Amino acid sequence: MLNKHYFITIVCCLLCVISFSQERKDSTVVTNEDLKISNLSVTRKPIDPLSPAKAAFYSAVLPGLGQAYNKKYWKIPIVYAALGTGVYFYITNDNELDRFRDAFKRRRAGFNDDEFQNISDDGLIRAQRQFRRNKEISLFVTIGIYALNIIDANIDAHLLQFNVDENLSFKPHFQYNRMEHSSDLGLTFNYTF
Template sequence: MLNKLPITGIFLFLSCFSLLAQDKDKNKELGELPKEVVIDSIIKIKEPINPLSPAKAAFYSAVLPGLGQAYNKKYWKIPIVYVALGAGTYFYITNNNEYKRYRDAYKSRLAGFTNDEFYLDSEGNQLETPRVTDDGLRRAQKLFRRNKEVSLLVTVGLYALNIIDANVDAHLMQYNVDENLTLAPHYKINEIDATGNLGLTLNFKF
């Protein structure tokens, strides 16, 4: 009996020590809370959407072509706008002036005069027969009138396109492109029958 008591005491002491060691191991596995918790996060603040921005851009371009592009900070488009509008205006003015030349000469001949510019040579001498006939004057009027009308339509179209471009640019600048939401086409080959499958993939990250 006396020999069993020390052995029993030693066994109990080792058992307690083992339990304490296991408790420490469990604490290590669970991990202790640090004194200070630092959360590293990046908050991206997006600019608020201005619903009136596209309307402003369109209005500015309507008042002065190119001003809407400047409002959208697309300065490289301003020279393109003025070159396009300038070309349309140039062709309209040129065709209009030519139309007036032939119209005035035709009116002069209808009044019985023979002193229009087509009755004169390069040195200003009177000719017996005109360089351009009456029928030629009518055809020239028709040609240049059609050309000036087309030039006017093209110029007006370019002016409207300048307004539309400013409006669409302002819309696209505020378009929300979020990396957490993507829609992309995909193409996959079916390994069973070797056919291709085309579709769209929608990815959404929480």
């Protein structure tokens, strides 16, 4: 049993000596293996400076067309739903304003057969002011949504041209330095022209 332990110990020591007796590479000599140059050809999509202007123009002509130009088709129903909501409230407030205005005009003409029998003349005037105000707010909101549609198409076209390829990167790295036989850990910012 004791001989078995001696034998294992001697074999382990010999393996260690053999592994450490390897020929060391001179760290001052640079070989072709150390210098590796890669010939990568980078193909970039050309930047069209007029693309944002086209997208904005298309959205101004027909809302949602700029989003289609940018291939963001999921935004088109949102644009039309928002514009449709604004137009709906504008038309609803306009119809209510017309109803109260017609009733007030009939009362001024001497008729008392309008649909608002239990509302006074002052109440009709206040209702007309409220629905006129709501109608104007609906108009401004609809115009704002139309403008946001144009701005969204323009900004989205700008962002589609943003460079996110490997020539512009920020990533962590672990690198083994052969010259010093040490390792480096850090962050790398790469920008290739």
